[in-house]
Amino acid sequence: MIAAGDSVTSTGEAVQFWILAVVATGGALATVLMRKAVHSALSLAGTMIVLAVFYLANGAYFLGIVQIVVYTGAIMMLFLFVVMLVGVSAADSLRETIRGQRWLAALCGLGFGILLVAGIANASLHHFDGLGQANSGGNVEGLAALVFTKYVFAFEITGALLITAAVGAMVLTHRERIRRAATQKELSRQRVRENAHVAPLPAPGTYARHNANDIPALLPDGTPSELSVSPTLRARGQVRDVSGEALADLAALEQRSREWLERDGDEDRKGAVK
Amino acid sequence: MNPVSYLYLSALLFTIGGVGVLVRRNAIVVFMCVELMLNACNLAFVTFSRMHGNLDGQIIAFFTMVVAAAEVVVGLAIIVSVYRARHSASVDDASLLKL
Numbered sequence: 001m002i003a004a005g006d007s008v009t010s011t012g013e014a015v016q017f018w019i020l021a022v023v024a025t026g027g028a029l030a031t032v033l034m035r036k037a038v039h040s041a042l043s044l045a046g047t048m049i050v051l052a053v054f055y056l057a058n059g060a061y062f063l064g065i066v067q068i069v070v071y072t073g074a075i076m077m078l079f080l081f082v083v084m085l086v087g088v089s090a091a092d093s094l095r096e097t098i099r100g101q102r103w104l105a106a107l108c109g110l111g112f113g114i115l116l117v118a119g120i121a122n123a124s125l126h127h128f129d130g131l132g133q134a135n136s137g138g139n140v141e142g143l144a145a146l147v148f149t150k151y152v153f154a155f156e157i158t159g160a161l162l163i164t165a166a167v168g169a170m171v172l173t174h175r176e177r178i179r180r181a182a183t184q185k186e187l188s189r190q191r192v193r194e195n196a197h198v199a200p201l202p203a204p205g206t207y208a209r210h211n212a213n214d215i216p217a218l219l220p221d222g223t224p225s226e227l228s229v230s231p232t233l234r235a236r237g238q239v240r241d242v243s244g245e246a247l248a249d250l251a252a253l254e255q256r257s258r259e260w261l262e263r264d265g266d267e268d269r270k271g272a273v274k
Numbered sequence: 275m276n277p278v279s280y281l282y283l284s285a286l287l288f289t290i291g292g293v294g295v296l297v298r299r300n301a302i303v304v305f306m307c308v309e310l311m312l313n314a315c316n317l318a319f320v321t322f323s324r325m326h327g328n329l330d331g332q333i334i335a336f337f338t339m340v341v342a343a344a345e346v347v348v349g350l351a352i353i354v355s356v357y358r359a360r361h362s363a364s365v366d367d368a369s370l371l372k373l
Contacts, residue, residue, distance in 0.1 A: 004277050006275050007277065007278075008275065008276060009275050009276075009277055013275065014275035017279060017280070017283075018275075019350075021279070021283050024283065024287065025283070025286060025287070025290070028286075028287050028290040028291065028310055029290060029349060031290075031294060031303070031306055031307065031310060032290055032293060032294035032297065032298065032303075032307060033292075035371075037300055037302050037303050037306075038308055040302075041302075041306060044306050044310060047287070047310065047313070048313060051313050051316070053318055054280065054283075054317060054320070055316075055317075055320050058280065058320045058321060058323070058324045059323075059324055060320045060323065060332045060335070060337075063316075063320060063332055063339075064277075064337055066336070066339060067316075067339070070339060070343060071309075071313070071339065074343070075309070075342070075346050078346060078347075078350060079302065079305075079306060079346070082302060082350045082353060083302055083363070085354060085357075086302065086353070086354070086357045086363050091307055097299075097366050101297075102297055105296035105297045105366070106293060106297075108292075108293075108296065109289050109290075109292055109293035109296070109333055110289075112292060112362060113285060113286065113289035116285035116288065116289065117282060117285055120278065120281045120282060120285060120288055125276075125278045125281070125325065126276075127325075128276075128277050128324060128325045129324075129325065129326060129327025130324060130326075130327060131323065131324050131327060131329075133327060134328050135329075139329075139332075142329045143329055143332060143333060145327055146330065146333050147333060147336075150330075150333075151333055152339075154337060156297070158337060158340050158341070159342075160370075161341065161344050162340065162343070164344075164346055165343075165344035165345075165348050165360075166347065166348045168348045168351065169347045169348055169350075169351040172348070172351035172352060172354075172355050173351045173354055175358075189344050205303060224289065228352055242292060247366075
């Protein structure tokens with residue numbers, strides 16, 4: 001895969017680069033431009049997979065696999081997890097709070113990009129040694145030899161950093177319990193004492209057709225029962241009311257049956273006339 | 275094709291990520307753009323490793339990945355705790371220190 005010692009890659013790698021570079025750039029642009037955080041996360045995951053392919057093409061076999069396993073597998077799923085936790089439906093508002101910020105940011109980005117590209121274009125990057133010799137004993141073996149000799153101190157510091165990060169995450173998201181949680185027995189006694197909802201609350205879902213958690217059960221008169229939906233969803237205002245839908249369905253059904261009955265009645269009458 | 279193209283792509287991705295950090299207001303998306311910038315740097319490191327014919331660039335990229343993992347853990351924990359306190363993940367809402 002690696003052209004040894006010259007500055008021109010094989011045709012196959014060139015084709016792969018030009019196709020996947022478009023995908024990577026598109027994914028990066030989608031990450032920035034998509035309104036919903038979930039779409040951004042998925043676009044970024046695509047870009048990262050393409051980058052893993054580029055690592056493999058550049059002879060970094062270990063990094064390519066690590067990129068897929070750690071970045072796409074673990075980090076992006078962590079992102080998705082937090083997006084779900086924080087609220088999927090929270091789309092970014094498009095209202096500008098600082099006037100002209102977007103244009104200025106785009107201008108800064110353009111200038112920065114031109115600087116970077118000009119710097120790369122002016123550097124003398126004509127000779128590529130290729131990794132044929134460095135990878136001759138195996139890519140993973142070569143990396144391991146370096147990690148455990150030349151970079152062993154950085155490696156140990158990294159371990160300390162990871163432990164600190166884990167402890168930090170626990171400290172940051174830990175919530176102290178202010179009062180003791182009531183046991184099941186205490187809760188049931190309280191329900192009986194207050195004489196409110198001694199029986200279980202109604203379950204969500206309507207007529208076994210909509211059994212989602214956010215759809216309230218319908219009472220006999222067709223009105224939704226707020227009690228059947230979890231208080232968290234009620235507080236967030238994410239209760240989907242389908243009572244109107246159900247009534248409309250019922251009306252359509254009645255209408256249709258009336259049409260059928262009338263047609264049947266007509267045929268009967270015709271038969272009688274005959 | 276010259277392998278320098280990888281460097282140009284890396285510069286492009288880094289710039290897109292930087293613009294994203296400046297433009298977006300959802301803290302999670304800002305964070306994703308930072309990750310994009312880190313990945314662009316990694317691509318440059320891997321290309322330079324190929325250019326010089328030794329594995330040091332790959333080692334640096336490896337350490338970048340480890341540090342990025344630690345950063346993601348702490349950053350997302352901060353976002354979650356901010357969201358719990360303020361019910362919003364927008365970076366504009368956290369303006370208590372502003373006069």
